Amino acid sequence: MTQTTASTCCYCGVGCGVLIEHDQQRILGVSGDPQHPANLGRLCSKGASLHQSSDPAARLLHPQLRLGKGLARSRIDWDSALDHAAEVIGRSIAEHGPDSVAFYVSGQLLTEDYYVFNKLARALVGTHNIDSNSRLCMSSAVVGYKRSLGADAPPCSYEDIEQSDCVLIAGSNMANAHPVLFGRLREAKSSRPEMRVIVIDPRRSETCELADLHLALQPGTDVALFHGILHILLWEGWIDREFIEQHTEGFDALKALVRDYTPTMVSELCGIHQDDLQQAARLIGSAPRLLSLWCMGLNQSTAGSAKNNALINLHLATGQIGKPGSGPFSLTGQPNAMGGRETGTLANLLPGHRDAGNLQHLHEVADYWGIPALPERPGLSAIELFEAVRNGRIKALWIACSNPAQSLPDQQLVQQALAICPFVVVQEAFATSETCQFADLLLPAASWGEKDGMVTNSERRISHVRAAIAPPGEARPDWRIAGDLAQRLEKQLRPGQRSLFAFDNPAQIYDEYKGLTAGRDLDCSGISHALIDRLGPQQWPFPAGAEAGKPRLYTDAQFPSADGRARFVAEHYQPPREKREARYPLLLNTGRLRDQWHGMTRTGTVARLFGSVDRAQLHLNPADMTSRRLREGQLMRVSSRRGNLVLPLHGDPAVASGQAFLPMHWGDRFLKGLGINVLTQPAFDPLSKQPELKQSAIRLDPVDLPWSCFLLVEGDVQQRFSALRPLFDSLDYAAFALSGNERPALVVRAAHASAADSDWLEQIDRLLGVDQGPVLAYDDPRRAIGKRVRIEQQRIQAIRLSGETLAADWLLAAWQSGEADSELRRWFLAPFSSPPGGARTEPDRTLCSCMDVRQSAIHAGLQRGLDLPGLQRELRCGNGCGSCLAEIRQLVDRHQQAAQAATQEAP
Structure with missing residues (x-):
């Protein structure tokens, strides 16, 4: 008999509610939960195919151990696996100190998983060397919020999308990365045509479908652009002087700094027209309600923190914060990267939005955990951590639910580090992850649909992830694996003392964790598993005794800083670390595909998600291809200062001349040569430690592969x-x-x-x-x-x-x-290999993955005289997440233009 379990999607930070159909043995289907406030029943192509990602052949089912580099792993039982891990880690601590051990975890873990790993690393092992792959996507936003507003707290809600008058999208291809939110924006603009949308992106991405103004700035020049907009706002008087005087600090220094960012200078530096710059400032300055949305285009930069703060400066200068339809709103990349920030699962953070470098915060957490002290030396962030692995400082590395052998920049360095590390543990659900090959100990973890706990989405909304079926084989929940290791280590490191890890279930873990949030900006002390089950997903802060969370923050213009004021941050524009030059004349940008996610560990098991794009291609402006005498599909050696790949070319007018674009998903599993990140650079922001994955200088060389x-x-x-x-x-x-x-x-x-x-x-x-x-x-x-x-x-x-x-x-x-x-x-049987005359020689791509509608079906519909609404009615394309509508609309427009041209030419 089939049953339905309400849960949450495990992909991006939108945090969509899903309904899992199952028979208690297998997951049979998935649909959007119409009761969940994040998505109201909508799902993107990835979320709608979640049930197809449970291919048992791709799963890791049993613990495996190898006793020496180069040897094969053998299946062992859990007790032997964890006993061995505890013995090796304990020996490393005894011989080399606590900082010889490190943990690298994931924005896909549940809040309870994070908490147990944090406590294991800091309270038991005694190291702050625990970082997350959220370092690669959201750490600059953390710094931005903290410096400007006083705390890492996104102040907005998704409902602000519908209520805004002007939406500024910076460095985010929402249409592909957050399709459900983009669908809400599309519907809002359709119902309110007076709404204005500004898109800031070097590439004319799919998100530009909705743009009233697209600012195709030169890569990495965002700080100069935001300063230039503020210069015009000041000149025109489009600022809120009362708000600035009563609720902010530091405006005079910023005002003096942006005086030099004149429209002439900014337009030349950013590569945009002065008229477009003036129009952007006018739309922002005159909007009754301004909402900004941003993601990796700002964060993944050596100036990522400065970009975040320069954007937030615009909101503070115009008083556009703390009211409906307004505010700076970072979009989270992973399903529980917010939960990781809340529990302190970055090397520089502690639970409850505390700082690992703050002595008072260290004492508060140590007292709560009942231990003498926490280590005072800050931990290593992701790039620093893997460098420490390579140079021998880290002797034991525990990786959970992350794939650094695909996702980190400078893959040659990363894979060298993993290969020589004395002891690598990989705790993973999918045996196909590139990182698994480096594991000395491989531990099978439960995955989506099999585990229970909490997640927090981009709008601070906490949802309950519920299990529908039991994990396959011997797979276990992540918190239990970490807790079982901890209890073994306690026998070595805290003999005879009360266990810090006597947890029986996730609800118990959450109840302990939330005490560390009480009285803090993210107060979750009133939340529990039972409350979420009763009331549905809730936003923090939600203190004890509350009946509902807060849809938006700072409504009283009081900020969680020492004096209650927000801070303007005045920093000059700094160019990207790598620039174009004679040897590397192109600047490479990376981004997302609509139907794939991160390193494809999960989506790479779903055949239908390859229908729209089935291979990595280097996107290049057609004019650049013509000037270099290159052709579509030609194989080229793409080289950066760190490595090279062989890739086919794809002419793409969305990419500006002098630039190139690669989807970030393709690793060594799907593309020989260590994957896309063999090209990207490890240089990082000095404050957030987030690497500059968005700008790498490259060159192209033809290869003859007959x-x-x-x-x-x-x-x-x-x-x-x-x-x-x-x-x-x-x-x-x-x-x-x-x-x-x-x-x-x-x-x-x-x-x-x-x-x-x-x-x-x-x-x-x-x-x-x-x-x-x-x-x-x-x-x-x-x-x-x-x-x-x-x-x-x-x-x-x-x-x-x-x-x-x-x-x-x-x-x-x-x-x-x-x-x-x-x-x-x-x-x-014929002596030639070309297809028969007239046969199709190009791939028949899937344009609408939600409804599995191919390009040939769209063309056939157009030939029958269907327009876009007709295609949607007959083929149902675009009726799911809607991310395909921009491309389908382009086909419709081209068909209509061709028909008009044919009519005009007819005698």
């Missing part, structure tokens, strides 16, 4: 992936993807400087199952061309093309159609 290969095989996708992937390490280029929906398949595209030998091809054929049975085969040894296709019951099961692959997309479409017609059979 021999190519295309593979497709359906069934047992994860197992075939594991078997095939190592065989491509010897080739110059290889890209891996999944395809299909009901019949998932593995798809491989590869190229090399010379033809593969016969032994390699025979291994491939065996793994594909095209070495025997009902297989059509053609070989041309002189040209090193070979073709194999396995057809059973009139359906293609597997394909291997080698030596020449012009027909790859045609064959992929034939496989998707489900029928192997006579034309295909004749083609396979």
